[in-house]
Amino acid sequence: MSVRVVAGHDLRRIRRSRGLVGLVVVSLVVFVGGYLIGGLLGSGQDPASVVRVRLLAIWLVAGPTVGFVATVVGAAGLAGEREARTLRLLASLPLSRAQLVYGKTVARAGVITAAVTLGTFVSLTAVAAGTPVTSTGRLVGFAGFTLAVAVSYAAVGVAVSTVVSADRVRAVAVGVFVATLVWPRIMGFGVETFGSERIELLCQFLGTLTPFGAYSQVVSDSGAVLAYEPTSAVLGSGVMALVILAWTVGSLLVARHQFPKTAL
Amino acid sequence: MGKVYNCWLIPVTVSNPVLVVDGLSKQYGPVTAVDQVSFSVSAGEVFGLLGPNGAGKSTTLDALIGFTEPTSGGGAVAGHDIVESSTAVRSVTGVLPEDCGVYEELTAVEHVELAARAKEVDSAPERLLGRVGLTEESWSRPAGGFSKGMAQRLRRAVALVGDPALLVLDEPLSGVDPDGIAELARVIEQIAETGVAVVFSSHDLPRVERVCDRVGILNDGEFVGVERLTGDRTTELILSTDTHPRSSALSELRALDGVEQVGWQDGGVHLTVTEPTAKAEAVQTLGSHTRVRDIRTRERSLDEIFAAYTASEERDDTDVATRREVTVS
Numbered sequence: 001m002s003v004r005v006v007a008g009h010d011l012r013r014i015r016r017s018r019g020l021v022g023l024v025v026v027s028l029v030v031f032v033g034g035y036l037i038g039g040l041l042g043s044g045q046d047p048a049s050v051v052r053v054r055l056l057a058i059w060l061v062a063g064p065t066v067g068f069v070a071t072v073v074g075a076a077g078l079a080g081e082r083e084a085r086t087l088r089l090l091a092s093l094p095l096s097r098a099q100l101v102y103g104k105t106v107a108r109a110g111v112i113t114a115a116v117t118l119g120t121f122v123s124l125t126a127v128a129a130g131t132p133v134t135s136t137g138r139l140v141g142f143a144g145f146t147l148a149v150a151v152s153y154a155a156v157g158v159a160v161s162t163v164v165s166a167d168r169v170r171a172v173a174v175g176v177f178v179a180t181l182v183w184p185r186i187m188g189f190g191v192e193t194f195g196s197e198r199i200e201l202l203c204q205f206l207g208t209l210t211p212f213g214a215y216s217q218v219v220s221d222s223g224a225v226l227a228y229e230p231t232s233a234v235l236g237s238g239v240m241a242l243v244i245l246a247w248t249v250g251s252l253l254v255a256r257h258q259f260p261k262t263a264l
Numbered sequence: 265m266g267k268v269y270n271c272w273l274i275p276v277t278v279s280n281p282v283l284v285v286d287g288l289s290k291q292y293g294p295v296t297a298v299d300q301v302s303f304s305v306s307a308g309e310v311f312g313l314l315g316p317n318g319a320g321k322s323t324t325l326d327a328l329i330g331f332t333e334p335t336s337g338g339g340a341v342a343g344h345d346i347v348e349s350s351t352a353v354r355s356v357t358g359v360l361p362e363d364c365g366v367y368e369e370l371t372a373v374e375h376v377e378l379a380a381r382a383k384e385v386d387s388a389p390e391r392l393l394g395r396v397g398l399t400e401e402s403w404s405r406p407a408g409g410f411s412k413g414m415a416q417r418l419r420r421a422v423a424l425v426g427d428p429a430l431l432v433l434d435e436p437l438s439g440v441d442p443d444g445i446a447e448l449a450r451v452i453e454q455i456a457e458t459g460v461a462v463v464f465s466s467h468d469l470p471r472v473e474r475v476c477d478r479v480g481i482l483n484d485g486e487f488v489g490v491e492r493l494t495g496d497r498t499t500e501l502i503l504s505t506d507t508h509p510r511s512s513a514l515s516e517l518r519a520l521d522g523v524e525q526v527g528w529q530d531g532g533v534h535l536t537v538t539e540p541t542a543k544a545e546a547v548q549t550l551g552s553h554t555r556v557r558d559i560r561t562r563e564r565s566l567d568e569i570f571a572a573y574t575a576s577e578e579r580d581d582t583d584v585a586t587r588r589e590v591t592v593s
Contacts, residue, residue: 089422096350
C-alpha cells in the first residue's frame, strides 16, 4: 500500500516536471533514429538482411541510450529528493525505508518502461510493416528484453543513490553504467585472444554478466557485435533473462540494505 | 505503575507520558553524539530540548523518529518502540524536520494529501492549511513559489496531518522573524491545548522560554538537566538577615526537601528552591537561627539555568548527589 503511495507521489512529480515527456521524446528519437540508420545501412540488400541491419542499428543506438537514461533517472529518484531537501519530509511520514526504495524504483522503472514501450512499439512496428519476412517472436523478444534491461538499469541507479553520497551519485551512476557497457567488450578481447574453447566460452559467458552484455547477447545478431553463437545453454536467452533479473533484484536488495544506513 | 529513569533531573512526576526516552545513546565511530539521554513528555506538554550547536539535540530527535538508529537505549511514542516500530512511531507523530524543503512542483493541498495517504487518514487539507495560516489562494499553487514563511507553514500543516499524539519540531525557530516566532508560539500553545505532546529543539533560549513548559538541557551529548518553566518553577529565594548565619543553619537549609543550592551573598541567604512548599520551611528554619529581615523570590531566567548546567565541565560529587530518579506514573 505504502509502496503505491511513494510510487504515485513520485510519478506525479515526474509528470509535473515534464520528465515523462522528455523521456518519451528521447525514446522516440533513439528508436526511430536507429530504425532510420538501419534503413540507410541496409539499403539495396535483401529483405532479411534489411531487417537484420535495422534491428542491429536499433540495438546499437537505442540500447546504450536506454541503459544510460534509465540509470540516471533511477539514481535521481532518491538523490534528487536529497538535493531538494525533501527526503527528510518524505521520511518523516510513516513509510519504511524499504517502501521508499521500492516506491521510487516502481515509479522510475514505470516511466522508463512507458517511454521505451512507445519507442520500441513504433520502431519495431515499422520494421515489421516494412519487411513481412520478420519473425514476430524475435520482435517481441527484442521489445521484452529492451524493457527488462531498462528496468534493470533503473534499479541499478536507485541502488547507486543509496550507496554513494548525494554529490557523487550521478557521476558514480554514469561510471557504473559505462563499466557495464564496456565489460562485454573487455571480455571480447579474451574471446579473441585465447585459443581454448572452454576459456573462450567462459569469456563469452563472463561478457554477458552485465545487463547490457546479456541484452546484447539476445538482441544483437549472433556472430555480430557483442553476441555469440549460443553454442551452450549458458549463452541462451533464458540465462540472459536470469542475468538481467539478477541485476534488478540484486540492485533492489543492495538499495534496501544500504538505504537505512544512509544519512537523510 | 511508574517507570524509573536515571538522569539529571529535578524531582518531577510525569503522568501519561506520550514520549519516553530511556538511556538513548548514539555513537558515530569513536564520537559519542548522545550519551544516555532519558526524559519523558506527557500529553499536552511542551518540552524544549536545549543546547549549543553540536550538543546532540538533532541526533536525539532523529533517533526518536527513526531517522537514525540509537547505538543503545531507546524509547517509545504512544507505546510504540522507536527502534522496533519506527514506522508506527511516525504514524502517531508529526515531524517538522530541520532544514527541510517542499516539493516545488506540488501544491499545498497535494503535500497534505501525500501525508494523509501515507498515514492512511482522511486528509481534510483545507482545514489544516487554514489552521496553519496559509491563505486560500495559495492552496492550489505549486509550493515552488512559496515564500520561506509560507513553506514553513506548509511543513507545519504536513506535520499536523492525522492529529498526531506527538509533534517533533527540530529547530523551528531558526530563520524565523519575531512575528513568525510569536505566531509559532501561539500555534504550539494551541496544539498543546488539544493534548498533543510537543518536543522541539533550539539553541535560542529567550524564545524558547516563551513557549515551553519544561526544558531539557543537553551539553556535549550529555543530558545535564531538566527544568520546569511554568507552574512550580525553580526559583531563587533570598532571605535577608542581619548577620551571617552559622554554618549549622545553612546545613539545615541544605537538608530541606526541595532546596538545592544554599549560599550567602550580599547580606542574604540565597537558596535554589524546586518545591513551592520548601519556601515556608526555609524561612521557618532560618528564622529559628537568626532574624529574617526580608523575603524575596526571583525566577531564574533560562539563560541562568542554562549557564548553571553547562558552565562547569566537571561535575563534583555534590552534583552527582543531585542525580535523581524520576517516577513516571
